[in-house]
Amino acid sequence: MPGDHVFISYITEDSDQIDELQGALEAADFIVWRDKDKLWPGDDWQREIRDAIRSGSFVFLACFSSNLAKREKSYQYEELTLAAEEYRLRPPGASWLMTARLDECEIPEIDLGAGRTLGHSIHRADLFGTQKTAQISRLVVAIQRAMGSTPGIPPASVSAVANNAALAESDVVERLRFLLRNPQLIMDYDEYLSTLRGPIRQSLSDRDVFPLGVPHGTKLDAAFAHEWVQRVRRYEDTVAPTLVPLKLISMYGTPAHEQEFTQTLAMLAQESTQETGADLLTSLHQYPALVATFVAALGAMSKANYSMMRAATADVRVTLTGGRRVPFILTSGSQSIVGIDQWRSLGTVLCLEDEGKSPTDDDANALITKQGGRRHTPISDHLHTVLAPLFQPQFASDADYSDAFDRAEVLLDAIATDARAQSDNYYGPHGGHGRYTWRHKHRGQAPEARMLEEARTQGSGWTPLLGGLFGGDSQRAIEALESVQDLASRIRNSQW
Template structure:
């Protein structure tokens, strides 16, 4: 709802629709609002007693920087609707704009319907404009492309217009990163902003006063301290994770080095001279969660160049002074080596709302005595549940989030298999993710679907085009064959 009847909401995206589609349009509004885009909707922006025709005309002709026309079977079934008046106004405005300029009228299909026959110029119909389909299997990627197109229209139509509204579940820095990504002339600003946030994170992580490694106490007390340590790591790295989520979704090839150096700075911390093994192992947690955040964003945005930049191009120093790809030192078990108890405590807590967390002492005792069972893939489960909040501004549907997470883990596992086979590469090797138990009773598996995609597309497969698996179809094929065999054995164990 607008703050007052005089609020003009200038510089907005106008959404045109029929009221039978109000639920679908509400989801679209939420997607745009989450990206910091101001939206005009009649149900929110018209006040009782207002001249609605005058207000809508003004909202379209004077204040709209992009017009989104939503079509569906509902709209096709109506011969008369207010949407027709809105569309007539929009087409009238479109005809006044120079051809080839910034996209202004964007047709959106909410289901498998026909676009109405509107002539937008002599000999040119409405369906000649690039449309967006917000339904079907590719709806989330289509929504991301729509958001990108709308933001570009807003940013280009009004130079310097700040798109810095607070995002749902994210920081203002994320909005600034997204705005700078749209403008190549702000490349230095983007570098300075991201680097300053990453350096602050690195400095804090390196402070042994805040993150001591020499603690005294029993096994339970050290485990309690380890649980608290992981929470500290989350809080310190959260700004970096959010930036990686935005950057690796929408960034271009010219930004890949920035994401790589950001993750490398977190991974290349000086090893403490001594300390408790459990706490020393946890120093691998920040780079692991940064890898997952960057990778999840890259997979969701189909930005596989960013995934290559972070997993393979990013080189980290081992304890023996050898530089290896980050993925070679990012096995999911590294932070929790030989400590499934800690991993299960974290996973069980993360699967529930904070107010419902089981009491630590009881959970520790029950798991230690095998009174309750642990999870098949506790670290994977923990990362899946804990990263969800970081991506709340980007991926709205929980099922779509899980699908992207599973695709990431399948790719990471296949890439780890491939790395392990490269001579003189000291790599950890693959791991099994939570996608195995989620699909253990299904004929179709996440890795099987990706393997089928690889076979169908061959050398045209997007990850290969981006240079993953060295761009080699043979290497990718062998890695997936190996992965399918490994996951098959693991699922037999789960049954």
């Protein structure tokens, strides 16, 4: 969370209440900006706020009381005008702009575009009365979620398997623990994974359940967007039974467990490489394999078990048209699901639902027709939400989980970059580039820079190399991470 800023817009008559609010926000590790004339001597405060808004590490909190109505003019309106201008450029339901009432007052009906107003379309907290303390707590959570540190609402099927795994006598956990602790039971372990993946493969290959074509005349509209989101949910329900086993194997597996683990990921990966059908649906068909890859990557990183991460990424190969075999990580990634721009509108609708919002048909159509802003990395953002309940036991806080998620995405992008460098004339698109590319502009050293520094400093002793990633070659790892760092920098500079 270091680097997360909250700008409080208020009038001086409310300073005492703002002091209290600032204390609560700083206790939650936010950096609070107020009194713009004292913040950046010699700098353009409007530019600073615009840059922070665009970074994704900023919330503009407009606080109101009945004192504002007593004024004929106020500099607060200038601040609100700037916020409204930026809000019109963001996705419908964008949550970086929030309001708080300090007493029973009216919020100015400032126009936010597309029929939205400050008083009726924005998250509001009432910081007065008997519920004041509870409302401040809810406001802190809302700000954390807006900045990407707190995941959204995960799918029910994933929450269910995570909750079951947390039970003291979980059958899934106990069975797998027994198999992993007893190397002589490797045949039983192999059979366990074969039995686990069989129904998943059968379901994913059923074209009645997951058709890859669309009826003639189908339009990319709000109705299709909502159906697309439901298809994502069906994929999640289908792979949910595999998630806890994949996580535990990636955390605690040994070299004896690698081969069947790789085979399980390869089965999902091969099914995802369908080329016949509508591009929009064949791309989405990669999603189950991507979920499994992220689970394995996060699990392996949480225990520094990089040999299992290699088994789940660099070792997983798929056969393409013409019989060519390439690492799956070359053909996949969060961007490959929705493209660089083509279908980000659909992913944005999905993310809005993750936040507990219900995008209307007008919202969806605005996104599709580019009248509303789109998330830069919607599938990455969604995966961050989906996997949160699975990894709650491994991380002390949502912020720690979010940082680990960033590191996992950086390493996955580096592995993909290295695989491309080692492959002979592979020209497919790069599917990675996750949410770390927007979360860290105002957060000090970015995760890819930290990882590159580790690789340079530790050389051949860098832990991922000891697990066989990058072929154990320090120079390969450094070159891949340099490419990731360069690309992340260019992405950040081009988007904000």
